[in-house]
Amino acid sequence: MSKENSNSAELDVLIVGAGFSGLYLLHKLRGDGYNVRAVEAGPEVGGTWFWNRYPGARCDVESVDYSYSWDPEMDQTYEWTEKYPAQADILKYLKAVADKNDLRKDIDFNTRVTQMTWDEQTKRWTSTTDTGRSITSQYVMMAVGCLSVPKEPSDLPNFDRFTGEVLRTWNWPEDADLTGKKVAVIGTGSTGAQVIPALAEIVDSLLVIQRTPNFVIPTRNRPLNDGELDEIRADYPDRRRRNRAHPAGVFRSDNPKNAMEVDAQERHDTFQERWEGGGINFLGAFADLMFNKEANDAVCEFVHEKIDETVTDPAVADLLKPRSYPMGAKRPVIATDYYETFNKPNVTLADVRTNALATFTETGVEFVDGSTYDFDVLVLATGFDSFTGAFTQIDITGRDGRKLAEEWTHQGPATYLGLSTAGFPNMVLVANVGSPSVLANMITAIEQHVEWVSHMLADQKANGRTTIEAEPIAQKQWVETVEAIANMTLWPQGDSGSWYRGANIPGKPQLFMPYAGGVVEYEKAIDATRENNYSGFVTA
Numbered sequence: 001m002s003k004e005n006s007n008s009a010e011l012d013v014l015i016v017g018a019g020f021s022g023l024y025l026l027h028k029l030r031g032d033g034y035n036v037r038a039v040e041a042g043p044e045v046g047g048t049w050f051w052n053r054y055p056g057a058r059c060d061v062e063s064v065d066y067s068y069s070w071d072p073e074m075d076q077t078y079e080w081t082e083k084y085p086a087q088a089d090i091l092k093y094l095k096a097v098a099d100k101n102d103l104r105k106d107i108d109f110n111t112r113v114t115q116m117t118w119d120e121q122t123k124r125w126t127s128t129t130d131t132g133r134s135i136t137s138q139y140v141m142m143a144v145g146c147l148s149v150p151k152e153p154s155d156l157p158n159f160d161r162f163t164g165e166v167l168r169t170w171n172w173p174e175d176a177d178l179t180g181k182k183v184a185v186i187g188t189g190s191t192g193a194q195v196i197p198a199l200a201e202i203v204d205s206l207l208v209i210q211r212t213p214n215f216v217i218p219t220r221n222r223p224l225n226d227g228e229l230d231e232i233r234a235d236y237p238d239r240r241r242r243n244r245a246h247p248a249g250v251f252r253s254d255n256p257k258n259a260m261e262v263d264a265q266e267r268h269d270t271f272q273e274r275w276e277g278g279g280i281n282f283l284g285a286f287a288d289l290m291f292n293k294e295a296n297d298a299v300c301e302f303v304h305e306k307i308d309e310t311v312t313d314p315a316v317a318d319l320l321k322p323r324s325y326p327m328g329a330k331r332p333v334i335a336t337d338y339y340e341t342f343n344k345p346n347v348t349l350a351d352v353r354t355n356a357l358a359t360f361t362e363t364g365v366e367f368v369d370g371s372t373y374d375f376d377v378l379v380l381a382t383g384f385d386s387f388t389g390a391f392t393q394i395d396i397t398g399r400d401g402r403k404l405a406e407e408w409t410h411q412g413p414a415t416y417l418g419l420s421t422a423g424f425p426n427m428v429l430v431a432n433v434g435s436p437s438v439l440a441n442m443i444t445a446i447e448q449h450v451e452w453v454s455h456m457l458a459d460q461k462a463n464g465r466t467t468i469e470a471e472p473i474a475q476k477q478w479v480e481t482v483e484a485i486a487n488m489t490l491w492p493q494g495d496s497g498s499w500y501r502g503a504n505i506p507g508k509p510q511l512f513m514p515y516a517g518g519v520v521e522y523e524k525a526i527d528a529t530r531e532n533n534y535s536g537f538v539t540a
């Protein structure tokens with residue numbers, strides 16, 4: 001049982017992070033009877049949806065699917081208002097979950113874990129926080145997020161010279177008001193494509209600094225119609241089951257046909273119909289879009305055509321067309337009025353592949369052709385140190401003094417089933433590297449993990465075992481499997497600089513980090529290992 005004073009605690013399980021993963025873990029494991037607490041660096045629950053408060057922030061999975069499936073009562077009562085939820089709506093939902101289940105009393109907010117050390121004698125972890133707490137626990141659950149550590153702007157030339165205001169999309173000040181200001185945005189990924197149209201509406205001038213263009217699919221967000229939520233509620237249990245049975249963790253009406261098996265007209269009509277429908281369903285237009293280069297070329301050509309139709313200046317349209325990688329190799333972007341925004345008189349596109357950013361100045365930027373732009377506010381939408389960032393920023397020492405940050409920084413991350421890493425017993429990764437995570441509706445991926453963890457802890461107890469850890473050989477094979485499955489698709493191809501591979505961070509080891517086989521195959525794999533007495537793990 002627990003012993004606790006203001007500076008120390010002894011727990012069965014420590015959860016790091018209070019986003020979707022941490023909150024469900026806390027609820028589930030507390031219900032299972034463990035002495036469990038969560039620590040959260042931020043002042044509030046929500047994770048991603050607390051931190052990313054930039055204008056335009058919105059989820060690209062439908063509200064009714066981007067929510068927990070384990071509370072049927074909430075399914076029947078929670079009032080989603082739009083097809084795709086805005087950041088504030090998701091945060092409101094997660095606060096409601098925390099309140100309904102009285103989760104806050106077991107969360108230490110404004111508390112960052114900075115160090116974790118495994119003690120082989122006691123078979124426990126000691127975690128130290130930036131508030132001076134020391135917490136020991138038998139297990140640590142790393143619910144730290146795949147996209148929770150921003151990329152440093154160290155590769156921006158003379159960035160420190162800029163004396164204007166710098167705003168970061170991943171920690172947007174609640175009181176920021178850019179109305180009537182001269183603004184520049186760096187980054188045209190999913191975040192950039194949402195913040196750019198939103199800012200263009202209110203600022204005096206907007207300079208968009210683009211390095212690699214993205215394929216941007218229209219969201220087609222809308223309010224939920226009268227009665228629509230009632231229909232969904234009547235079907236909710238089946239809807240949840242359908243989501244779990246689809247590789248993407250969310251049901252999509254996928255076309256079973258291959259793009260190159262139909263004639264050009266049918267191909268075009270299908271793309272057009274999906275484009276009008278909007279959202280990630282566009283990716284289900286044909287079965288082979290991520291497997292066959294010719295099919296992918298066809299969808300790229302279609303999006304190029306849409307850019308030409310939308311953007312009035314042909315030179316700007318040309319710069320907005322991605323050409324150096326297959327669609328999907330970088331995460332496809334879903335946004336509203338993105339291409340339309342470049343027709344606005346207050347918006348200027350600066351493409352740094354054709355005219356490199358030479359330097360930041362005190363008042364703005366200068367490009368290699370000598371042109372300069374001044375602005376009051378710079379918005380960084382430059383992405384994340386994905387997957388590994390939240391692990392390597394903690395000083396984690398495993399068995400025999402092994403340092404996780406050193407291993408993962410030099411060799412890249414290695415896990416067995418995305419759940420455990422050899423040398424770090426009783427440390428469980430939640431919906432992160434080595435599992436479907438970001439290639440699925442993440443809520444489905446998170447629920448799979450939390451359920452598995454709950455079973456695993458019960459089995460450990462029932463079998464009188466105290467430790468569990470990835471077996472090195474099984475881990476090596478899993479890393480190879482993750483890479484091999486990715487290599488069967490077009491995901492790893494082209495010059496995309498994708499964060500899926502760590503290619504967005506200079507010097508980061510490159511390997512495909514999420515498991516691309518989908519949540520259905522993945523669930524079979526994690527269930528099989530459990531049914532097989534935790535094959536691939538060393539248990540004691």
Ligand code: FAD
Pocket residue numbers: 016017018019020021022039040041042046047048049052057058059060061111112113114143144145146147148191390394430431440441442443446
């Ligand atoms: P997070 O929400 O990232 O929570 C992790 C928490 O851990 C954070 O609050 C962080 O502060 C805390 N933490 C980290 N390290 C420490 C530490 N050392 N000490 C204490 N606390 C720590 N996914 C989708 O499926 N669909 C979408 O449309 C979608 N949109 C997204 C939009 C944005 C802007 C971003 C950034 C991500 C998006 N994602 C989306 C992915 C999203 O991250 C997941 O869907 C989900 O919210 C992840 O939940 P999580 O709890 O695993 O991680």
Ligand code: NAP
Pocket residue numbers: 058059060061147155156186187188189190191192194209210211212331334352381382383384438496497499504
């Ligand atoms: P991102 O996809 O990594 O995009 C970062 C952008 O910054 C890229 O355009 C990148 O250009 C640019 N950039 C970085 N460093 C630069 C430099 N030194 N000079 C010029 N440009 C630079 O990050 P993100 O947009 O924050 O998205 C990350 C992920 O979060 C998404 O892929 C998605 O999974 C999730 N997300 C989802 C939504 C949603 O719609 N639901 C919204 C936001 C985020 P390069 O491409 O050339 O590197």
